[in-house]
Amino acid sequence: MPHATRILRLPGDGLDLHVEVTGEGSPVILLHGFPESGHSWRHQVGPLAEAGYAAWVPNLRGYPPSAVSVRQEDYHLRRLAADVAAIVRASGHARAHVVGHDWGGIIAWTFAGLYPALLDKLVIMNAPHMAIYSGKVWRSSQLPRSLYAVFFQLPLLPEAAISAMNYRMMREMFARLPLQKTAFGPDDIQRYVDCLSQAGALKAALDYYRENMRSDGMALAASVHTEASTLVIWGDHDPALGVFLLEGLPRYAPNARIQRIGKASHWVQNEAPAEVNQALLRFLKE
Numbered sequence: 001m002p003h004a005t006r007i008l009r010l011p012g013d014g015l016d017l018h019v020e021v022t023g024e025g026s027p028v029i030l031l032h033g034f035p036e037s038g039h040s041w042r043h044q045v046g047p048l049a050e051a052g053y054a055a056w057v058p059n060l061r062g063y064p065p066s067a068v069s070v071r072q073e074d075y076h077l078r079r080l081a082a083d084v085a086a087i088v089r090a091s092g093h094a095r096a097h098v099v100g101h102d103w104g105g106i107i108a109w110t111f112a113g114l115y116p117a118l119l120d121k122l123v124i125m126n127a128p129h130m131a132i133y134s135g136k137v138w139r140s141s142q143l144p145r146s147l148y149a150v151f152f153q154l155p156l157l158p159e160a161a162i163s164a165m166n167y168r169m170m171r172e173m174f175a176r177l178p179l180q181k182t183a184f185g186p187d188d189i190q191r192y193v194d195c196l197s198q199a200g201a202l203k204a205a206l207d208y209y210r211e212n213m214r215s216d217g218m219a220l221a222a223s224v225h226t227e228a229s230t231l232v233i234w235g236d237h238d239p240a241l242g243v244f245l246l247e248g249l250p251r252y253a254p255n256a257r258i259q260r261i262g263k264a265s266h267w268v269q270n271e272a273p274a275e276v277n278q279a280l281l282r283f284l285k286e
Helices: 045-050 077-091 103-114 130-136 147-151 157-176 186-196 201-214 217-223 273-285
Strands: 003-009 016-022 026-031 053-059 096-101 119-125 230-235 256-261
Touching (some): 003 077, 016 045, 045 273, 053 077, 077 096, 077 103, 096 103, 103 119, 103 217, 119 273, 130 217, 157 186, 157 201, 201 217, 256 273
Parallel strands (some): 026 053, 026 096, 230 256
Antiparallel strands (some): 003 016
16 A cells, blocks of 8 residues: 655744655544554554555654654644644645544644634544543542643653653553553554654653643643534543543534443553444544
């Protein structure tokens, strides 16, 4: 199947975005989460291309080989959503389907609200709408689940802890936390470590949390509303995000449907790829 690497010069700040494009047809943009990379979509790219879509898979800004900026403000959600808009325009199509997981899902929600004319269908995987998250985090079991994000606000210490002993914390997370323990092999984990161990990358990934929790970034994400046809796929056993974060979703996405997957946790597209791919392709073809 056709495959190409695209390097997109982002308007406004001059950063380069590295995008792998596989297949031909309507574009499907796949946005990864923390602390991953475009490799997190390895089970989805082939089926999408075989079904007649072009899978556009960026490494988000700050994740090499995409450019790493030392400026924390370069990771504001408004800029991250603008990156998705740049990918849509580079595809040569008027609109694109957008799929996001974890931080990629937060970016996808924000993009849907800010650029409705560029969006066809929206797919979210284990990423809450931030209005629901902010309403529940202080009065539910979500608070202890989210303490890691508070830790990430500290200077230097999170970088030191995550990178200690050859990124042992990160390696153990991928090995132990998924419900399906075989979801990430040693080579998969090493690819994520190799990405974030490059100069400035780990700080950049953590700056997603720092910039948007300290500025109006999360408020921006909480304010968005989308009329787009939306599919939310949710692994029920997510250790970081409670399934109750799906409550009240129609208020912000009235055309959303939810598909819960009981045999998966946070990394649903890696833990249950067959079920996710079936749901994804069925939704896109409707």
